Amino acid sequence: MRLCFAILCGLVLCASGATFSSAASLRDFIDFSDPSLPGRLYVPPQAATGPRPLIVFLHGAGESGADNTAQVNGNIDNLLTAAKARGAYLYAPQTAIGWNSSTAIDRVMAMVDRASAEQNVDELRFYATGLSMGGGGTWNLINRHGDHFAAAAPICAVLPATGYSAANLAEVPTWAFHAKDDATVSYTTTRSVVANILGTTGETLPAYPVRPTADFAFQSSTLDLRHTEYRTGGHGIWGRVYNTPAFYDWMFAHALVPEPSGLAVMFVTGLGMLGTCRQSAARRR
Template identity: 35%
Template sequence: MRRLTVVCGLVLCLSLALVGCASLDRAGDHRLHASYSRDFDLAYRVYLPEGYTRKDQRWPLILFLHGAGERGADLADLERTGLPKLIAEKKLDLPFVMVAPQCPADRWWDAPALATLLDHVVATYRIDPRRVYLTGLSMGGTGAWMLAAEYPDRFAAIAPICGRTLPLRAAPLKDMPVWVFHGDADNVVDIWNSENQVKRLREAGNTKVEFTVYPGVDHNAWDRTYADKRLYEWFLKHTCRDDRD
């Protein structure tokens, strides 16, 4: 997977306008002026798979949400951990487009801002909208739960890692394929968060929930999760059409 870096500022109010954005699906710096109710500046980095230059193919997309430690204004910080780190170190070669936004230093993940970004990425890159996947770690795991609950029809499957879950509702995710990961020695986000959400999903009738617990593992449940290609194989088993029929 080769890296394509795109810096994109998002200012959210009531409409969406694009300035100077020709050929946005290749390297370059671009600015997206979007709006809905409150300002939220969001930069992001895009990683493209080998073969993306072929014009006759649409690609699956992974939206990755980082943890609290990667918030800020330097996109290089994204590659300190998680999926961007593995890709930057050439330890993964995945058949996905991957987009990794960076949350500003003084903010938490904002679902409408992320949905606006997702709309833009799907429209700009050659993405198969039936194969959009969501994952995140720690604060990003919390963001993944939140975003999927707000926009369940946008994702074919989600994989939250060691995220907080309260007061999230389970009902919007009753048909969503979900694979949850947590270490049972986590002293930052107690494993109860994942255990409780898995329980509520199953009580809501979700039969597509998988839960992996790492014995003796602390908060870092993401290194082994993202290094395991079974996660990406599992993603590709699901499409929005198949899983919503």
């Protein structure tokens, strides 16, 4: 996996502004499962006219099971609203064994590959996100399969699986979120992963306030890495994150670029947006 400096892909797929979500329904999704991994897939109407991005959403511990329903409960509402507004696929698998299992993570990637084969998916714009246990799963997904993902957003995440590679995580543009007053998963878990990622370049760690009076926002000077630590919000901050237009603007502005020669290429779009894109590995079919 190599980084090349190129466009951020600069295609904002809808105008910014507040979003208003409606409750997700099973009718919004098709069944997209295999015998070992239940799942639901939202298929955007825009896919009829061209390839569309795909968001992978990994649920928290409370939605674990095999009913293929719990993972598309209220926690996904704002994310689904954004997927509809921006014409993106939304894939929501369900696990009964946790996202720290490499077996579960590899099954997710196999289903993403299946979506690429069966749907009109833009293979250069896969995005990973998840909350709590699924936030840890997001770390695990980009640790094992980061060369397939253009960006990731772990929210109030548990720690990734033992033995993860901070160097792998550093390769994937990431925006991590946590709340300082999270009483379920300590804010220190995200801080520790961010610190390990920054350690791969030797960058100075963020100067987190001891008694914050406002939300804390960090942006790395050496990596495409952001960390937002809300002053309040408790554990359930995903509704806030998934209702933030700037978050989607950031995420959808990232794309992988093919790797024809392994050489970095500089170019600018007609929009004049210069940024970082990541070279992709060959896709598995």
